[in-house]
Amino acid sequence: MSKIMYDYIENYIRKLIPEEQGFLKELEQYAKDNNVPIVQKETAKFLQLMVTIKRPLKILELGTAIGYSAILMATNSEAHITSIDRSEEMVNIALQNIHKYGMDKRINVILGDCMESLKGLKDEYDIIFIDAGKGHYEDFFNECLRMLKKDGIVIADNVLFRGMVANRELLQRRKITIVKRMKSYLDMVSNDKNLITSVIPMGDGIAVTTRR
Numbered sequence: 001m002s003k004i005m006y007d008y009i010e011n012y013i014r015k016l017i018p019e020e021q022g023f024l025k026e027l028e029q030y031a032k033d034n035n036v037p038i039v040q041k042e043t044a045k046f047l048q049l050m051v052t053i054k055r056p057l058k059i060l061e062l063g064t065a066i067g068y069s070a071i072l073m074a075t076n077s078e079a080h081i082t083s084i085d086r087s088e089e090m091v092n093i094a095l096q097n098i099h100k101y102g103m104d105k106r107i108n109v110i111l112g113d114c115m116e117s118l119k120g121l122k123d124e125y126d127i128i129f130i131d132a133g134k135g136h137y138e139d140f141f142n143e144c145l146r147m148l149k150k151d152g153i154v155i156a157d158n159v160l161f162r163g164m165v166a167n168r169e170l171l172q173r174r175k176i177t178i179v180k181r182m183k184s185y186l187d188m189v190s191n192d193k194n195l196i197t198s199v200i201p202m203g204d205g206i207a208v209t210t211r212r
Helices: 007-016 022-033 041-054 068-075 088-100 114-119 134-145 173-191
Strands: 058-062 080-085 107-111 125-130 148-157 195-200 206-211
Touching (some): 007 041, 022 068, 022 088, 134 148, 173 195, 173 206
Parallel strands (some): 058 125, 125 148
Antiparallel strands (some): 148 206
16 A cells, blocks of 8 residues: 555545546556556546646656546647657657657647656646655756646655655665655645645655645
């Protein structure tokens, strides 16, 4: 389990969420069979909710993987999505999935380091979804903020990182740097008087941030 909340609550919430059908279900199975990390079931439902409420025209995603979350958000909105990933293997798989799902004109994937790629972007985005480079969220955010529309939102996944951010007893030595940096990110977005942030104990922890 995620170690973010009580197992019985997590199990109950997941049972409330209907199973995806069709191509999204195929992608979930591919990710499971090939040990590819994609957003957790309740996080996927949260993304669906947010794009439905926000009705974004442009979304920026950091961390493409096999394209699951990008396709999910595109399916539930009319947005054009730009997604960045540094893994050539993942980008190639994502492009195949995006083409197979008929989303070539809606989803653009950039192969490259997220930080370097961000510096070259000029558009403004309604939603920015951060799900890459767990130790670099703070750097990503500072660059993303200049591209966030005035009423835009930043959704950051994995911010409680298997419970380690909140509970030292769960901390693994090899993850100390990531946990320290994630704490720094949460401190920054929580204490900046120009921002308002809610940390949600769902999935692996989600932080939603917008300007005041």
